[in-house]
Amino acid sequence: MSSPAPTPERVTTSGIALLSDALVDQAVAVDRVDWRPPMPGTEADLVTVAGDPLRRTANARALEAVLGVQATLVDVAPASEVLGLGRGEFLHAGPPITWDRASGPLRGGLMAGAAFEGLVDDPEAAPASFADGTFTLGPCHHRGAVGPMAGVVTPSMWMFVLEDPETGRRTYCSLNEGLGKVLRYGAYSPDVLERLRWMADVLGPLLRAAVRAKAADTSPKGGAVDVTGILTQMLQMGDEAHNRNRAGTLMLLRDLAPYLVTAGPDAGFSADDVAAALAFVGGNDHFFLNLAMPACKLALDAARGIEGATLVVAMARNGTDFGIQTAGTGDEWFTGPAQVAEGLFLGDYGPDDANPDIGDSAITETAGIGGFAMATAPAIVRLVGGSVPDALATTRRMHEITLGENPRWQVPVLEFQGTPTGIDVSLVCRTGILPQINTGMAGKVAGVGQVGAGLVTPPAEIFPAALARLAELARARG
Amino acid sequence: MSHEHVEVRAGAYADSVALLQVSRTVAGTPGVEAAQVAMATDLNLEVLAQMGFTLPATTPDAMVVALRLADADALPAALAAVDAALVRRRSDTTAEVAPHRTTRAALREHGGDLALVSVPGSGAFLEAMDALDADRDVMVFSDNVPLAQEVALKRTAAERGLLVMGPDCGTAVVGGVGLGFANVVEPGPVGLVAASGTGCQQLLALLDRAGVGVASALGVGGRDLSAEVGGLATLEALRRLDADPAVEVIVLVSKPPAPEVGEAVERAAAALSTPVELALLGPGRADLTEVAERVVTRLGLSVDLAPSGTARAAVDGTLVRGLYVGGTLAQEAALLLADGTGTTVGRAAADLAGPGHAVVDFGDDELTVGRAHPMIDPTLRDEHLARVLADPATGAVVLDVVLGHGAEADPAAGLAPLVAGSAVPVVVALVGTRGDPQGHDAQAAALVAAGAEVHPSNAAAVRRALALALSPAGGAA
Numbered sequence: 001m002s003s004p005a006p007t008p009e010r011v012t013t014s015g016i017a018l019l020s021d022a023l024v025d026q027a028v029a030v031d032r033v034d035w036r037p038p039m040p041g042t043e044a045d046l047v048t049v050a051g052d053p054l055r056r057t058a059n060a061r062a063l064e065a066v067l068g069v070q071a072t073l074v075d076v077a078p079a080s081e082v083l084g085l086g087r088g089e090f091l092h093a094g095p096p097i098t099w100d101r102a103s104g105p106l107r108g109g110l111m112a113g114a115a116f117e118g119l120v121d122d123p124e125a126a127p128a129s130f131a132d133g134t135f136t137l138g139p140c141h142h143r144g145a146v147g148p149m150a151g152v153v154t155p156s157m158w159m160f161v162l163e164d165p166e167t168g169r170r171t172y173c174s175l176n177e178g179l180g181k182v183l184r185y186g187a188y189s190p191d192v193l194e195r196l197r198w199m200a201d202v203l204g205p206l207l208r209a210a211v212r213a214k215a216a217d218t219s220p221k222g223g224a225v226d227v228t229g230i231l232t233q234m235l236q237m238g239d240e241a242h243n244r245n246r247a248g249t250l251m252l253l254r255d256l257a258p259y260l261v262t263a264g265p266d267a268g269f270s271a272d273d274v275a276a277a278l279a280f281v282g283g284n285d286h287f288f289l290n291l292a293m294p295a296c297k298l299a300l301d302a303a304r305g306i307e308g309a310t311l312v313v314a315m316a317r318n319g320t321d322f323g324i325q326t327a328g329t330g331d332e333w334f335t336g337p338a339q340v341a342e343g344l345f346l347g348d349y350g351p352d353d354a355n356p357d358i359g360d361s362a363i364t365e366t367a368g369i370g371g372f373a374m375a376t377a378p379a380i381v382r383l384v385g386g387s388v389p390d391a392l393a394t395t396r397r398m399h400e401i402t403l404g405e406n407p408r409w410q411v412p413v414l415e416f417q418g419t420p421t422g423i424d425v426s427l428v429c430r431t432g433i434l435p436q437i438n439t440g441m442a443g444k445v446a447g448v449g450q451v452g453a454g455l456v457t458p459p460a461e462i463f464p465a466a467l468a469r470l471a472e473l474a475r476a477r478g
Numbered sequence: 479m480s481h482e483h484v485e486v487r488a489g490a491y492a493d494s495v496a497l498l499q500v501s502r503t504v505a506g507t508p509g510v511e512a513a514q515v516a517m518a519t520d521l522n523l524e525v526l527a528q529m530g531f532t533l534p535a536t537t538p539d540a541m542v543v544a545l546r547l548a549d550a551d552a553l554p555a556a557l558a559a560v561d562a563a564l565v566r567r568r569s570d571t572t573a574e575v576a577p578h579r580t581t582r583a584a585l586r587e588h589g590g591d592l593a594l595v596s597v598p599g600s601g602a603f604l605e606a607m608d609a610l611d612a613d614r615d616v617m618v619f620s621d622n623v624p625l626a627q628e629v630a631l632k633r634t635a636a637e638r639g640l641l642v643m644g645p646d647c648g649t650a651v652v653g654g655v656g657l658g659f660a661n662v663v664e665p666g667p668v669g670l671v672a673a674s675g676t677g678c679q680q681l682l683a684l685l686d687r688a689g690v691g692v693a694s695a696l697g698v699g700g701r702d703l704s705a706e707v708g709g710l711a712t713l714e715a716l717r718r719l720d721a722d723p724a725v726e727v728i729v730l731v732s733k734p735p736a737p738e739v740g741e742a743v744e745r746a747a748a749a750l751s752t753p754v755e756l757a758l759l760g761p762g763r764a765d766l767t768e769v770a771e772r773v774v775t776r777l778g779l780s781v782d783l784a785p786s787g788t789a790r791a792a793v794d795g796t797l798v799r800g801l802y803v804g805g806t807l808a809q810e811a812a813l814l815l816a817d818g819t820g821t822t823v824g825r826a827a828a829d830l831a832g833p834g835h836a837v838v839d840f841g842d843d844e845l846t847v848g849r850a851h852p853m854i855d856p857t858l859r860d861e862h863l864a865r866v867l868a869d870p871a872t873g874a875v876v877l878d879v880v881l882g883h884g885a886e887a888d889p890a891a892g893l894a895p896l897v898a899g900s901a902v903p904v905v906v907a908l909v910g911t912r913g914d915p916q917g918h919d920a921q922a923a924a925l926v927a928a929g930a931e932v933h934p935s936n937a938a939a940v941r942r943a944l945a946l947a948l949s950p951a952g953g954a955a
Binding site: 006008009011012013020025026028034037046050056181346347382393396397452 | 598
């Protein structure tokens, strides 16, 4: 303290209003906290964790690590090459799950993947091999990857490869197929498989040629695509980078189009192929989502394994379970039942048709965008019949449960305040405020595809569960 | 037989989210069985086909309005609903910004200079830790904070050079600003470190009466000088006051500390450049008034302890009954009565109807469960006061009236009718400063007018009450 007992001009008060009023009477500025009791049963663990001598520094380190990461797109390659994924191995979104507990859309995606790999002739023939363990399942997150919705990755699928130039760490994500009847929403019809084959035969190799050519270009417009930089810009252009990726997709196209045109023919592709790739990317507003997600994972992975840190490093759903991981609890998942989103439905579909929440895309919210940046994408609020003030309130509310702000990712309408970053398990338990996630909704029957989009929150109980483990570890350290 | 209507609106556009909402609104219109209003993309056309609509010839840039109606008569109303939903705009409403939910969030946005925590005791640790995490001092007004949590807070604060005032810290003056139940004081040469809330207020009031101002009065909570806490807040408060050039003398008010803590505090006090007056309260030690007089004398001044008004004449009853809102004041009264009578003084509410002298602290935890502190809500004390005044065994009543920020707006107004309606002598310790919002002199005048004798010193009031109770009926003490 610089001064022994300086006159306070501004006091933060929590509790009895009368005592705050007494300060106002003395012409002191008062910031009143709307204190409420924490989530039931968390009092003792909250005190233990708050009193953990490692906590403050650990969380500061964790947040700094997350904010320090820059994600660049350095390559596009098959999963067999970059993830070491073998024949018969399948990755999926969310925490670990077995076939018997898998939801409709995850099963549909896996069946599509099996057919796409040629493991079965007909997707309908695949379930037996999943059920008896011939085909094996593992979470994307366990291989440094993330997958939207069902998140199914098979060896022949092409992956974006993102790298943090400081550390060389990498994360991966498949290429976005577009909306509607697509594998990630659990569809496996012939047109779905046809599109996947074109993506593996044409789109993937073309993107690799362009990404590599741009990375090798030493002119000012060259260099690896700066995914973090595009996120910075798109957040100021109405995208929240989860349910709205329109500006980001077009900026990616702007960066890659010249190299697609020049490097495509060198790689043996026709002008028609290049035109088809350009049309496909430009016509799919969500194409950039599959870059936003691994960029967020790359940032959050930097905080993994920091003892005493209460920051959430992953939120992910497999269509059955919603799971979180924290910086201070290693690879342990804290899971509860995934919820059904509230929102709007396509066509005749209704809430009864929707599968519970699915996908690794909540990694965007974990990193402070998506639902957390709702204020910068007011159009998304209409998914639940909300209003623009609702959008502003949502982003403000997320600041209550996060450790800091991202100085790069700013929300113009909130006076360029940084996005709320670093969900703190303790703050969620103290306030009862749950992370707000923007999401698509898959049909619950395998093969249906997308039925709507909306807003969802995690099951509340997984945060007290994670807190209890953090408290247990803190007590063990003494 | 249902009726199908599919129309293409070339040149119309709305984004997909808006159109989903329009479709839902129109589908809810009476007479409409199904509705899909969408841009004519391949995906949307596929959805329309699935819904059983006949697909029109169109381009992706056009909007398609597809309706299935109970009958053709419903069409005009359905189309009107489409148009209304398409143009509907929400009225501009500016949502009020919700207040922050934690001290942490409030400090991060507004950067307050310090935090005042008065949430229930089970939640106080987290709010206080938020303040320490933001490198801010904190006053914890809350009581019922477990000792281990107090120790953890104060150890953390000590590592960071911060001050935790409390828990159970009722009053503080920081740089002239009153926190909690705080008296309004003039700036001046005295710095107080107090482990006792109303003890601190008694000193502030007497110093004010002598014209002595106060730079700061830093509360530390009643357990700070225990062996467990080790005087961590006291040591920090002493350092702060020593570093304040405005402070010429430091007064430390506390119950007697644990021996090893007392030694540590005395060593620390001796090492300061500012003289420290140690005022340790307890049996056989100086009372608060004597401490105030020592300080005032040191500064070459004196304090006028003369009462206002005169109590009624003695009655047949012989028992002194003390009804207090201030814990330290009640404790001081009980000590003085025990000392003056050689008897045990009852401290429970039931003892007010018992056979001996009694002093009750209505601010005690047990008597504040589910109700506000009696400085805010005097109902319980008023009830007991009425009974005690009607009891023929009562020889004199002594009570405190504590003024200042946070306290009742006009305590005399509630007490005066009770006092005026009784023949029992009533002596009041009026603890307040000239600047207090209730108006010190007006409060004194109202109590005197009701027949009470009003003392600035609690110790003097207690002694006077005892003398009145022991006097023969009709006689003057």
